[in-house]
Amino acid sequence: MSRQLRVAVIGAGPAGIYAADILTKSEGVDARVDILDRDPTPFGLIRYGVAPDHPRIKEIVKALKRVLSNPDIRFFGNVSYGTDLKLDHLQQFYDAVIFATGARADRDLDIPGIDLQGSFGAADFVYWYDGHPDAPREWPFDPAAESVAVLGVGNVGLDVARMLAKTADEQLVTEIPQNVYDGLKANAAKDIHVFARRGPAQVKFTPMELRELNHSPNVDVIVHPEGFELDEGSMDSIRASKSVKLVVDVLQNYLAKEPKGADHRIHIHFCQNPVEVLGEDGKVVGLRTEVTELDGTGNVRGTGEFKDWPVQAVYRAVGYRSDNLAGIPFDNNSATVPNDGGRVIDIDGGPLPGAYVTGWIKRGPVGLIGHTKSDAAETIRLLLEDVDRLQTPANPDPEDVDAYLSGRGIEFTTWEGWEKLDEHEIALGEQAGRARVKVVPRDEMVQISRS
Incomplete structure (x- = not known):
């Protein structure tokens, strides 16, 4: 042309x-x-x-x-x-x-109680801790929420679990703005339970993300043996994919490892299908799961056995929309x-x-x-x-x-404006001994970019 x-x-x-x-x-x-x-x-x-x-x-x-x-x-x-x-x-x-x-946006999870106070979408939480200008400045952490459920076994679920488990001071080496640090200081969670509907060979974690869960001295990763099953379909997946094999190997290492007695724990549960968020006075007080079993193909079927977990907050990480x-x-x-x-x-x-x-x-x-x-x-x-x-x-x-x-x-704003904002955030980081500190308010970002 x-x-x-x-x-x-x-x-x-x-x-x-x-x-x-x-x-x-x-x-x-x-x-x-x-x-x-x-x-x-x-x-x-x-x-x-x-x-x-x-x-x-x-x-x-x-x-x-x-x-x-x-x-x-x-x-x-x-x-x-x-x-x-x-x-x-x-x-x-x-x-x-x-x-x-x-x-x-967060993908919907259509189960009873999902709209209770204390039930959150992972995407909303991610935008908050990443300092998105349209996210609220404060996150509604409940000081009584010492036990939290994360629904979903992808990398976003791991990110959410890790951010809830690590201390706020550990995050001070990162680019988080002051409002996120203050919010994380208010987080009372000690036990974060990650629930998988299927088995260890069906999770969507990447091996590197999974290994990094254990990098904090303040966090124990506990893989529970109940539901840790490998059927023929799981073995086919392990044989066909190096990544799946690595993930299963890491999970098996966690399974065999003795906890170091850290103050915060990430629990990974397999073959537990969330069916209801339990509430009282409009607030989350628990999660009900149905125990599942692998059917030989890597898929699962319900067993009709249910279990209630006393948690005070639920984060759904079941995908974006x-x-x-x-x-x-x-x-x-x-x-x-x-x-x-x-x-x-x-x-x-x-x-x-x-x-x-x-x-x-x-x-x-x-x-x-x-x-x-x-x-x-x-x-x-x-x-x-x-x-x-x-x-x-x-x-x-x-x-x-x-x-x-x-x-x-x-x-x-323009590319030249971004370079100004980039320099500004890096300068804020230098003052705090960090690589960068994010600017959060939209009007402030625009003002710096257009100055």
Whole structure:
């Protein structure tokens, strides 16, 4: 094509940034990409979804920074799709729009009592301890909640359990802001019970995350032998996957290890299916589980035996869910945008011209960051196949976007603004002897970025 291709990417997490990187590096096309995000900052769940005591995982930010430093890619933060602009607005300025909004909400768990006071979604807790500007400043820790349940056996469940088990002072080496430190000081939890519906070969932990549970001198990891079963389906999984084998090996080591007598304990229970959150006077007072058994295939069946656990808080970590997007078809069952390889499918079954998806909004909240790269490559390949059929925007000048946002009174942030905020947070960290201290209030982040 002879003209310049203008593309908007909605979402500045890894999915959106990888899509922009792949597109601007594609041969035979002159592409310019604007990445828009509702947060004033880039990096999505890398900034607001990774536990603060995992700085190693945040190393990916270095690679994403290099991408966003590309002059062919611009960043617009503090711009909310569906509120500040919609698809028809974007189509005035861009040949195509790629939605990479990820999945931020907690998936529902439809059991009695899940809405009681003291029952929380893991995503909400993660956004709080990661200092997201839209999260509450305080977390409602109950000083009587010494025993807590975590429902779900993925990495997010482990993060939640670890953050509840470790002391606030242990987190002072991380980037947590003062309000999160103060909140964690109020946490009274001593015993955190993690419940798995199936057996040890079916958990979704990664080996490294599981090993790191035991790194704190203040935390014992206790794997309970009840339900620790390996059926033929489990053995097939172990033989087929090195990762599964490593996870089971780590769990077996915990199972055989004598507790060191730490003040805080993370208990891992297998073959316990949560069926009800028990309440009294509107508050959580327990969790009821049904004991399950493996059926030979790696799946489980209920035994009709129930057990009540005296806990005073429940955190459900059963997965994330994407938000519906204005003007875009949405499948409520899968919580994804209907698509064919990344092309958005309209309600009539045909492609929605110029609209694409990548990342979790495309395929659901599964897979690691490596999957996100290949996912973005597939979407960009289809977009480039469609180039000659894309409608030329009425206002392709990049400055028209700035003028439109400014004209609507939107205080957007830029990549240069992020660099100012980045320097500011690093300076705050230096004062405290840490690598970084996050700024939390949205208006403060915007003010620093636009100064």
